[in-house]
Amino acid sequence: MTPYEDKTLKDSLQEEKQKLKNMSIKDRLWYIWEYYKIPILSIMAALALIGSIGSAMYQNRFETALSCFILNSRPGSDTDLLSSYFDQDFRQYAGLDENVKIDVDSSMSLTFDESAMSELTYASLAKVTAVISTKDLDIMIGNPETAAHYGSMGGFADLKELLPADVYDKVKDRLYMSTNEETGETAATGIFIGETDFCDRTGLIMEEPVLSVVSNSTRTDTCLKLIRYILEL
Numbered sequence: 598m599t600p601y602e603d604k605t606l607k608d609s610l611q612e613e614k615q616k617l618k619n620m621s622i623k624d625r626l627w628y629i630w631e632y633y634k635i636p637i638l639s640i641m642a643a644l645a646l647i648g649s650i651g652s653a654m655y656q657n658r659f660e661t662a663l664s665c666f667i668l669n670s671r672p673g674s675d676t677d678l679l680s681s682y683f684d685q686d687f688r689q690y691a692g693l694d695e696n697v698k699i700d701v702d703s704s705m706s707l708t709f710d711e712s713a714m715s716e717l718t719y720a721s722l723a724k725v726t727a728v729i730s731t732k733d734l735d736i737m738i739g740n741p742e743t744a745a746h747y748g749s750m751g752g753f754a755d756l757k758e759l760l761p762a763d764v765y766d767k768v769k770d771r772l773y774m775s776t777n778e779e780t781g782e783t784a785a786t787g788i789f790i791g792e793t794d795f796c797d798r799t800g801l802i803m804e805e806p807v808l809s810v811v812s813n814s815t816r817t818d819t820c821l822k823l824i825r826y827i828l829e830l
Contacts, residue, residue, distance in 0.1 A: 660697050661733075663819045666725065667703040668739035670801040678800030679703060686798075691822040703801060707739070709746050735814040736823060741773065744787045744807040748775025753786035753809040759817065764830060773807045788824070795827050 665683070672679075683701050693699070705721040708714060728734040729752060737747065747753055756772060757765065773787030787807040796803055808827065810820045824830075 661816075662691075662693050662697040662699055663736065663816060663823065664700040664728070664734050665702070665736040665738065665823075666705065666728075666734060667701065667799075667801065667803075668725075668737065668743050669706045670703050670738075670803045670806075672703070673800040673802055675800045678798060682799045687823065687826050690826050691819060693819075707743055707746075709742065729811055729813070732813050732815055734811050735816050735820050736808065737811060738790070738803075738806055738808045740803070741805055741807055744773050744809055745775055748773070748784070748786035748809070749778045751777050751779065752812055753784075754812045754814070754817070755784040755786065756788065756810070757785045759810060759821070760824070761821070764821070764824060764828070767828060767830060773809075788828075790827055793827055793829070 663683075679701065683699050687693075688695075688699060705724070706718075707721055707725070708718055725734075725737075737743070737753070744753070753775070756768075760768070768788050771789040771792070772785040773789060774783055775786045776783045787809040790806050790808050791803075795801075795806065808824065810817065810824075814820060
């Protein structure tokens, strides 16, 4: 065997340590990256994968009580208001346990004018479609254009049938009506909530916000609680 082959792991580590000791900080960084980047990257990838799996497992422990998309909004000066409105105030109002999730996404802006669409718009449309198709979305709050688009496709529940009589009586004059393109039937598929304090309390800037309940929502009881909460009923 050659002297190199006779070296133990301890000897090799000692040599590496001595090499690094005699280098400048810049040279050390270059040397470590040049000779050890593959194991470093492998460890980083493994840690990222473990973190992702751990996060998914942790999140899956919690049942979702409500999922809401707020579309075409802009954040105001206080970005913490939205979280406080839903995750603290509404949670307490609805009597929801701390171990259930309230998912609220206000990051997307949609347009249905093809000449104005961007890659981001297409991605947002795809996300909305996917979440609705998997029955993971309950409430959508957007502008009248958004309400018209999804309402015409039968994407929203008819509030005349869904709302209890006392709630319907309070909102009957501010219902958003849309016509289903397939059946030709007109239904109350949204509630104008611009006259409430929703925008002030969430810190969102919106024009003519309309709240709709997704037609295939499996959590309509919580949806009705949110409607009562927003309308202060």
